[in-house]
Amino acid sequence: MSIIVFAEHDKGTFKKSSFEALTYAQDLAATKNLAVTAVVIGAANSNLNELGNHGANKVISVKGNNLDTFSAEAFSHVMAKVAGDENASIVIISNTYSGKSIAPRVAVKLGAGIISGVISLPKDDFSVKKTAYSNKAMAFVKLKSDKKVFSLVPNSYEVKNFGLSAEIKEITMDIDSSAIHTKSLNISKASGKIPLTEAEIVVSGGRGMKGPENWGLIEELAGLLGAATACSKPVSDMDWRPHEEHVGQTGITIKPNVYIAIGISGAIQHLAGVSSSKVICVINKDAEAPFFKAADYGIVGDAFEILPQLIARAKLLKN
Amino acid sequence: MRILVCISVVPDTTSKITFKDSNTKFNTEGVQFIINPYDELALTKALEIAESNNGTVTVINVGLADAEPSIRKALAIGANDAIRVNAEPKDALFVATQIAKIAKENNYDIILTGRESIDFNGGLVCGLLGELLNIPSINVVTKLELQNGKIIASRDIDGGHEELECSIPCVLSAQKDLCEPRIPNMRGIMSARTKPLVVNEPLSENDYAEYVSFELPEPKQGVKMIDAANAGELLDLLRNEKKLI
Numbered sequence: 001m002s003i004i005v006f007a008e009h010d011k012g013t014f015k016k017s018s019f020e021a022l023t024y025a026q027d028l029a030a031t032k033n034l035a036v037t038a039v040v041i042g043a044a045n046s047n048l049n050e051l052g053n054h055g056a057n058k059v060i061s062v063k064g065n066n067l068d069t070f071s072a073e074a075f076s077h078v079m080a081k082v083a084g085d086e087n088a089s090i091v092i093i094s095n096t097y098s099g100k101s102i103a104p105r106v107a108v109k110l111g112a113g114i115i116s117g118v119i120s121l122p123k124d125d126f127s128v129k130k131t132a133y134s135n136k137a138m139a140f141v142k143l144k145s146d147k148k149v150f151s152l153v154p155n156s157y158e159v160k161n162f163g164l165s166a167e168i169k170e171i172t173m174d175i176d177s178s179a180i181h182t183k184s185l186n187i188s189k190a191s192g193k194i195p196l197t198e199a200e201i202v203v204s205g206g207r208g209m210k211g212p213e214n215w216g217l218i219e220e221l222a223g224l225l226g227a228a229t230a231c232s233k234p235v236s237d238m239d240w241r242p243h244e245e246h247v248g249q250t251g252i253t254i255k256p257n258v259y260i261a262i263g264i265s266g267a268i269q270h271l272a273g274v275s276s277s278k279v280i281c282v283i284n285k286d287a288e289a290p291f292f293k294a295a296d297y298g299i300v301g302d303a304f305e306i307l308p309q310l311i312a313r314a315k316l317l318k319n
Numbered sequence: 320m321r322i323l324v325c326i327s328v329v330p331d332t333t334s335k336i337t338f339k340d341s342n343t344k345f346n347t348e349g350v351q352f353i354i355n356p357y358d359e360l361a362l363t364k365a366l367e368i369a370e371s372n373n374g375t376v377t378v379i380n381v382g383l384a385d386a387e388p389s390i391r392k393a394l395a396i397g398a399n400d401a402i403r404v405n406a407e408p409k410d411a412l413f414v415a416t417q418i419a420k421i422a423k424e425n426n427y428d429i430i431l432t433g434r435e436s437i438d439f440n441g442g443l444v445c446g447l448l449g450e451l452l453n454i455p456s457i458n459v460v461t462k463l464e465l466q467n468g469k470i471i472a473s474r475d476i477d478g479g480h481e482e483l484e485c486s487i488p489c490v491l492s493a494q495k496d497l498c499e500p501r502i503p504n505m506r507g508i509m510s511a512r513t514k515p516l517v518v519n520e521p522l523s524e525n526d527y528a529e530y531v532s533f534e535l536p537e538p539k540q541g542v543k544m545i546d547a548a549n550a551g552e553l554l555d556l557l558r559n560e561k562k563l564i
Contacts, residue, residue, distance in 0.1 A: 015477075072446065072456055097476045101458045104446030107412070113527030114412065116441050127531045134437045136336040140531040141410075181455035182485045185471075189479030197477070201564060225564055236495075243461070243496045244475060249332050249437055250356050250495060257563045269332050275536055279561055281553055282542075292542050297556060301547030313551030317558060 026055030052166030208263015266291020320374030357433025
């Protein structure tokens with residue numbers, strides 16, 4: 001019996017969320033006496049030994065026709081096939097956009113139950129904690145099926161170094177073009193930007209920033225701290241910032257180590273998306289802003305007086 | 320062109336979430352229920368496509384009778400008819416199995432769902448339906464057009480977007496930016512009363528997941544205020560006290 005993990009990579013570079021999923025799998029495997037197999041699909045140029053370090057006992061690198069670009073149909077087929085060959089009882093897939101596309105398909109192929117949004121290891125009764133009510137609560141959910149698929153929230157499990165030397169196996173699996181009904185036409189990515197869901201520090205702006213032309217300050221601070229940028233719902237609704245930066249109940253849910261909110265009052269819907277952050281810092285000129293109640297650190301002041309001070313200090317700390 | 324839109328009924332986004340019966344059940348007292356916001360986007364997009372392609376839109380909900388006001392609202396927004404599967408929506412696979420059964424009987428060209436429901440946040444039904452029906456699925460879609468009988472869609476990926484072409488039938492899940500949700504007008508509200516709403520009994524298939532209990536996040540220990548004249552101290556504290564930067 002084994003646990004298999006989808007080791008997602010971007011043009012050969014493994015995602016941090018894949019290492020989190022492997023760490024989670026190895027910690028789980030240790031309690032159940034199982035082995036962890038990482039599945040790498042498509043050409044991954046980077047060092048497959050990295051996967052052993054973060055928890056894989058075995059790495060299966062699958063190459064073949066129609067596996068170099070992501071498609072939910074082909075990738076879920078490969079994952080389910082390997083899970084069957086490896087006699088896997090548990091499949092761990094990180095809840096990234098691609099992970100979310102394949103996890104439910106893999107579950108159906110295997111006849112497995114599935115829980116998405118998992119944030120902790122299973123308890124003795126095999127119930128796991130998952131986010132619910134858009135982070136306003138957590139639920140303990142138990143799967144009744146023998147086979148289980150868990151999709152793990154990025155940034156919810158800390159990466160460990162196990163230093164295992166994984167057995168590496170390369171296999172070929174060709175997927176017939178007639179089995180794939182989607183065709184990728186174009187991929188556009190903002191280069192050099194840290195994905196919001198993986199960022200350890202996030203600097204976020206709200207209506208208090210007064211207009212899109214002032215985002216240079218947010219971006220400068222974020223750049224100095226190695227942070228991703230985010231925004232509140234009104235800011236995204238007014239098109240000051242793209243919707244993929246919107247964090248909150250109807251936007252993205254994030255759980256960075258540090259969340260710095262500037263000019264955001266802290267409506268209940270916004271809090272839902274960020275309340276799992278380890279440390280919340282709120283900067284608002286209204287001392288009565290509800291966000292201060294949910295914060296660890298607060299500064300009452302105007303964004304345009306505070307931000308330059310933070311930028312100056314960040315430069316100092318960086319040197 | 321026949322389009323099926325899957326809607327779930329969820330607590331309003333401003334709801335304070337609490338639980339009862341030793342934290343095993345959601346406390347519905349004083350909570351207003353609405354159509355899941357992403358499902359409303361899916362519905363609006365479906366109507367737009369149907370209008371320009373001489374199509375029809377059916378909405379489906381897996382839920383008990385108390386979901387009917389929300390289903391009527393979907394009819395008021397413009398759906399042609401509705402199906403309710405009379406069962407508690409226990410988990411995503413259970414819900415998807417019920418919808419897949421009806422989809423198989425009716426040969427829809429396009430099935431739309433929301434990106435996720437804002438109560439269980441699973442985001443699973445789109446992919447589950449794709450696999451159960453053996454059709455392609457595209458998650459978290461911000462653009463959707465029908466061109467020469469093919470779908471052109473844009474989906475969110477980590478740090479960007481991917482544009483895709485896809486054959487029909489297929490299933491897609493709606494993300495913010497797909498469209499502006501429609502608000503029902505008076506004529507819609509009047510006509511919704513007489514539009515067909517069929518109630519089906521569920522397949523007796525088992526649910527796979529059991530919600531054992533819930534918990535609320537721990538409250539914060541209290542905020543430490545920093546003087547605005549010395550704002551830089553915030554970063555010193557994050558470095559020295561929290562060791563996080």
